[in-house]
Amino acid sequence: MSAGADMTVGTDSRSLRARLEHYVARLLPAEGRLLRRSVSAKEEVVATLGSIELRRTRAGFVARTTVKGEQHLASRTALRRLADYTGGYNREGLAVASAKPVVQRPGAPGTWLVQIGLPGLYIASAAPVPRSGKVRIIAQPDEIFAVIRLPGRPPEDALTRGEGAIRAAIAGSSWHACGLPVLRLQALPGLLPWTGAYEVAIAVTTD
Numbered sequence: 509m510s511a512g513a514d515m516t517v518g519t520d521s522r523s524l525r526a527r528l529e530h531y532v533a534r535l536l537p538a539e540g541r542l543l544r545r546s547v548s549a550k551e552e553v554v555a556t557l558g559s560i561e562l563r564r565t566r567a568g569f570v571a572r573t574t575v576k577g578e579q580h581l582a583s584r585t586a587l588r589r590l591a592d593y594t595g596g597y598n599r600e601g602l603a604v605a606s607a608k609p610v611v612q613r614p615g616a617p618g619t620w621l622v623q624i625g626l627p628g629l630y631i632a633s634a635a636p637v638p639r640s641g642k643v644r645i646i647a648q649p650d651e652i653f654a655v656i657r658l659p660g661r662p663p664e665d666a667l668t669r670g671e672g673a674i675r676a677a678i679a680g681s682s683w684h685a686c687g688l689p690v691l692r693l694q695a696l697p698g699l700l701p702w703t704g705a706y707e708v709a710i711a712v713t714t715d
Contacts, residue, residue, distance in 0.1 A: 670708020
């Protein structure tokens with residue numbers, strides 16, 4: 509076999525292996541694919557109030573998608589889109605570094621905004637271009653969040669439950685809520701309903 513033929517076989521093998529790896533990856537739950545390959549964003553703890561941490565996030569860019577529908581179904585759709593984008597399903601075909609948490613917040617009535625950080629990105633145009641307008645690259649300012657960590661999988665009333673606990677903790681302090689509650693996923697949910705953990709956070713400001 510000639511050297512040229514050897515090179516062709518090698519290239520075909522790598523291409524086949526890449527396609528198989530992509531196919532196998534897509535069999536995993538989207539949240540698993542996304543969270544497993546994401547690093548943890550650097551956040552500064554500026555204060556604690558009982559079980560509540562006040563954390564400062566860094567300004568940067570995020571990949572965000574908007575999804576309609578019920579919270580859990582919308583989350584799965586959004587996680588799949590973000591996992592595909594960061595996994596290389598973009599116009600350049602490049603894997604994109606991502607930083608958890610995955611953040612889900614209410615949007616317009618009946619919609620949810622779901623995003624993940626893009627570390628090391630300093631201008632939006634440097635990010636690979638999404639294949640559709642369903643994923644957008646947007647700037648995110650630095651913020652301070654009051655964060656509570658709760659056990660188990662997020663229930664339907666996770667945001668309401670977390671918001672109540674946070675507002676009770678900051679009542680009487682110098683901190684004031686200045687936004688709607690958001691859901692934050694830092695790790696894979698546990699295999700059983702009573703295992704694992706999630707976070708609820710609200711942007712806050714101080715006097």
